[in-house]
Amino acid sequence: MPLNENPVWFITGCSTGFGRELAQLVLKRGWRAVVTARDIARVEDLTRGYEAKALAVSLDVTRDDDIAAAVSEAEARFGSIDVLVNNAGYGYQASIEEGNDEEIRAQFETNVFGLAAMTRAVLPGMRARRHGHIVNISSQAGFIGYPGSGYYAATKHAVEGLSDALSKEVAPLGIRVTCVEPGPFRTDWAGRSLQQRRPAIEDYRDTVGARLETTANYSGKQPGDPVRAAEAIIKAVEASNPPKHLVLGAIALDGIREKLKETLAEVEAWSETSRSADYPDGNQ
Numbered sequence: 251m252p253l254n255e256n257p258v259w260f261i262t263g264c265s266t267g268f269g270r271e272l273a274q275l276v277l278k279r280g281w282r283a284v285v286t287a288r289d290i291a292r293v294e295d296l297t298r299g300y301e302a303k304a305l306a307v308s309l310d311v312t313r314d315d316d317i318a319a320a321v322s323e324a325e326a327r328f329g330s331i332d333v334l335v336n337n338a339g340y341g342y343q344a345s346i347e348e349g350n351d352e353e354i355r356a357q358f359e360t361n362v363f364g365l366a367a368m369t370r371a372v373l374p375g376m377r378a379r380r381h382g383h384i385v386n387i388s389s390q391a392g393f394i395g396y397p398g399s400g401y402y403a404a405t406k407h408a409v410e411g412l413s414d415a416l417s418k419e420v421a422p423l424g425i426r427v428t429c430v431e432p433g434p435f436r437t438d439w440a441g442r443s444l445q446q447r448r449p450a451i452e453d454y455r456d457t458v459g460a461r462l463e464t465t466a467n468y469s470g471k472q473p474g475d476p477v478r479a480a481e482a483i484i485k486a487v488e489a490s491n492p493p494k495h496l497v498l499g500a501i502a503l504d505g506i507r508e509k510l511k512e513t514l515a516e517v518e519a520w521s522e523t524s525r526s527a528d529y530p531d532g533n534q
Contacts, residue, residue: 254381258328260284260321262311262368263338265292267437268387272335272480277304279484284324284331286338311338311364321371333487334372335385336365339405343398343465344447345458353445354401361405366412373420380424383487386413388429390502394509397454398461417494426492430483433502435474444469474499 259276263269265287273285273293277300286309287293297304305327309320324331339361342353369384376382391399392406410429417427446466449458479498486492497503517524 254332256281257332258282258284258324258330259333259335260286260324260331260372261335261337262286262309262364264296265289267337268432268435268476268479268483269335269337270296271476272337272483273304275477275480275484282328284320284328286320309338311368312359314367317367317371321375325375330379331372331375332381333383333385334368335387335483336368337387338364339387341399341444342402342446343444343458343462344401345398345449345451345454346400348447348449348451348454349401350447353447357401357445358405358408361402362408362412365409369412369416373425376420376425377423382420382425383492384413384416384420384425384427385483385487386427386429388413388431390431390433390497390499390505392429392431393506396461398458398465414494426487427494428483428486428492429495430486431495431497431502431506432479433474433497433499433505434468434472435476435479435499436472437476473501 259273259281261269261273261276261283264273264285269285270293273283273296276283277296280303282303282305283296283300284305284307285293285296286307288308288310290306290308294306297306305324307320307323308316310316321331340357342357344350344353365386369386372382372384376384386409388409389402389406391403392410395403395407413427413429420427444465446462448462449455482496482498486496497506
C-alpha cells in the first residue's frame with residue numbers, strides 16, 4: 251500500500267451503508283480503523299474481535315468539539331490517521347421552490363461544512379507526515395442535477411469543487427484526494443435517512459413528484475452492491491496513482507459520461523460567443 255503496511259482508516263458515518271461495509275473490509279484486512287457514528291452504540295459491534303485494531307467513537311460532524319475529540323482520540327490510540335473517509339451525509343429531496351430553509355441548511359451543515367471541518371482537523375497530521383489519503387463520498391449528483399434533488403446536488407457539487415481544489419493544494423505534500431461518485435446503491439440513502447418534501451405545487455407533480463416517488467419505491471432494489479463499492483474504494487486507495495474521481499455503478503457511469511459529453515458539446519457550440527467576451531486582441 252502506498253501509505254504504509256498497516257494504515258489507520260478514519261471513517262465517518264459507519265452505522266449503515268458504505269461506511270459500515272468499508273469499516274468491516276478494512277478490519278478484515280488486518281488494518282486499523284476508527285469507526286464513527288453519532289450514536290456510538292450503532293458501531294460498537296464493528297469492534298468485536300478487533301479490539302486491538304478498532305476504535306469506536308461518537309461523532310457528529312456538525313459539532314466542532316466532537317471532531318476535535320474524535321481526531322485527538324484516534325491519534326492518541328494509533329499515532330496517526332492515514333486515510334480519512336468523509337462518508338457521513340444524507341439525502342434531501344424537494345423542488346427548489348418548495349425547499350425548506352432550515353432543512354436545506356441542515357443538509358449543508360452535514361454534507362459540506364461537516365466534511366470540510368473533518369478535513370481541516372486531519373490535514374495537520376497528514377502534512378507533518380507528508381502522506382495521507384482523503385476520500386470524499388460524493389454522488390453522481392455531484393455531476394448531474396436531477397429534478398427534486400437540487401439541494402442535495404448542490405451539496406455534492408460543493409464537495410466536488412472543494413476536492414478538486416484540495417487535491418491541487420496537497421498533492422505536493424504527498425497527500426492524495428479521491429472523490430467517489432456512486433449511483434443508486436442498496437444503502438440507507440433512499441430509505442430511513444432520506445428526507446423528502448413532496449410537492450404541493452401542481453406544476454411540479456410530473457417532474458419532482460414523479461422523481462420522489464421513484465426514489466422512495468426504489469429503496470432496496472438498487473443495482474449497486476455496497477460491499478463491492480467498498481472494495482472498489484480500497485482498490486483506489488491502494489493504487490500507486492489513485493483516481494481523483496471514482497465513479498461507482500453502471501448507472502452513474504453512463505449518466506456522468508452523457509452529462510460530460512453534453513456539456514462539452516454545448517461549450518464548443520458557444521465557444522465563439524465565449525471568446526467574444528474578452529477585450530479584442532487581449533488589449534484593455
